[in-house]
Amino acid sequence: xxxxxxxxxxxxxxxxxxxxxxxxxxxxxxxxxxxxxxxGLATVYRNLHLLQQKGEVRCRHLPSGEALYxxxxxxxxxLTCLECGKSLPLxxxxxxxxxxxLHSPExxxxxxxxLEVFGHCIKCRP
Amino acid sequence: xxxxxxxxxxxxxxxxxxxxxxxxxxxxxxxxxxxxxxxGLATVYRNLHLLQQKGEVRCRHLPSGEALYxxxxxxxxxLTCLECGKSLPLxxxxxxxxxxxLHSPExxxxxxxxLEVFGHCIKCRP
DNA sequence: CTATCTGCAAACGTTTTGCAGATGT
DNA sequence: ACATCTGCAAAACGTTTGCAGATAG
Numbered sequence: 001x002x003x004x005x006x007x008x009x010x011x012x013x014x015x016x017x018x019x020x021x022x023x024x025x026x027x028x029x030x031x032x033x034x035x036x037x038x039x040g041l042a043t044v045y046r047n048l049h050l051l052q053q054k055g056e057v058r059c060r061h062l063p064s065g066e067a068l069y070x071x072x073x074x075x076x077x078x079l080t081c082l083e084c085g086k087s088l089p090l091x092x093x094x095x096x097x098x099x100x101x102l103h104s105p106e107x108x109x110x111x112x113x114x115l116e117v118f119g120h121c122i123k124c125r126p
Numbered sequence: 127x128x129x130x131x132x133x134x135x136x137x138x139x140x141x142x143x144x145x146x147x148x149x150x151x152x153x154x155x156x157x158x159x160x161x162x163x164x165x166g167l168a169t170v171y172r173n174l175h176l177l178q179q180k181g182e183v184r185c186r187h188l189p190s191g192e193a194l195y196x197x198x199x200x201x202x203x204x205l206t207c208l209e210c211g212k213s214l215p216l217x218x219x220x221x222x223x224x225x226x227x228l229h230s231p232e233x234x235x236x237x238x239x240x241l242e243v244f245g246h247c248i249k250c251r252p
Numbered sequence: 253c254t255a256t257c258t259g260c261a262a263a264c265g266t267t268t269t270g271c272a273g274a275t276g277t
Numbered sequence: 278a279c280a281t282c283t284g285c286a287a288a289a290c291g292t293t294t295g296c297a298g299a300t301a302g
Contacts, residue, residue: 006282025267040284045267047282053208058244061187065291066266079234082179088231094221095241105214107248108205114242115221118184122233132257151292166259171292173257191267192291 005056009047011037013056013071022060022068058112062087077115083124090117131182135173137163139182139197148186148194186240188213203241209250216243 005013015031016023023031029044048069051057059069060078063085070076078087095115131139141157142149149157151174155167174195177183185195186204189211196202204213221241 008282026265041266042268042285043283052244059189061191063185064265065187065191065193067191079231079236081234082237088234091231105205105217107251108207108214108243108245109251110205110243110245111208112244114244115239117234117236117239118178119234119236119238125233125235134257168260168293169258190290 005051005054006047008039008043009051009054009056011039012044012047013051016057016069016071022070024066024068028069055111058114060114060116063118072112075112077117079117079119079121081121081124082118083120086121088121090115131177131180132173134165134169135177135180135182137165138170138173139177142183142195142197148196150192150194154195181237184238184240186242189244198238201238203243205243205245205247207247207250208244209246212247214247216241 011032012028015028015035019031025041025045025048028048029039029041032038032044048057048059052059056072057069058072058074059067061067063080063082075093077090077093079090080087093115095113137158138154141154141161145157151167151171154174155165155170158164158170174183174185178185182198183195184198184200185193187193189206189208201219203216203219205216206213219241221239
């Protein structure tokens with residue numbers, strides 16, 4: 001196979017896959033520690049970048065700027081309320097893979113996408 | 127009309143509208159200073175939040191976490207290279223407004239969305 | 253007169269970096 | 278041996294907040 005993952009990268013990926021939610025770098029770091037697979041925070045981030053470039057992991061940013069990571073395959077997108085900041089999962093992604101290939105300029109290889117919808121949730125509607 | 131903008135908010139919006147690219151909070155702050163419409167950086171951010179909640183401004187995050195702002199109407203999305211970090215505009219947004227309404231759970235009012243595609247550009251393809 | 257808004261500087265939380273030592277090939 | 282990877286602590290970054298004074302209604 002084309003992709004080889006280091007032991008550290010495998011550990012990170014395993015945790016991401018076994019978590020039902022996306023995880024921040026810090027959360028990942030804590031979970032690793034809890035499983036006595038501790039690694040330095042910097043190492044977590046360095047390997048998250050590498051995993052992203054290898055197409056194993058995707059990432060999105062909260063309005064706060066915090067990054068959340070998930071396995072590439074988990075194709076979940078969100079509705080985020082601009083008022084209270086909470087996110088709901090978007091049941092179905094309306095973007096077709098084929099559409100993306102079609103709309104991408106020459107030579108760009110799409111690995112994953114993030115679709116974030118912002119607005120007001122039912123509680124915060126003005 | 128429903129939305130009233132303060133003088134500061136109007137200044138910010140005008141700059142965003144006259145810029146062809148999205149702007150970061152810091153960039154906006156510099157541009158305002160250059161036009162002797164200087165305002166504190168904190169005020170820039172405070173008003174960007176208000177403009178977002180009023181549905182005048184949209185925002186997306188670069189992989190670096192930096193936030194970029196644009197007028198709501200400017201519905202441009204991007205392809206971002208995970209290797210070199212550069213962004214290309216995505217010629218046409220494949221998400222239909224109707225799709226979003228349809229897929230949104232009860233009571234969520236979508237104001238805008240961001241679609242970011244990540245992958246490798248032609249120069250960085252492995 | 254009260255509520256909101258502002259500038260400033262300090263604080264914040266997340267992520268990155270420099271470096272010296274460990275690890276792997 | 279050499280390149281790569283790691284932990285640590287310090288630094289950097291963009292953004293937010295506390296507060297006292299200004300401004301608006």
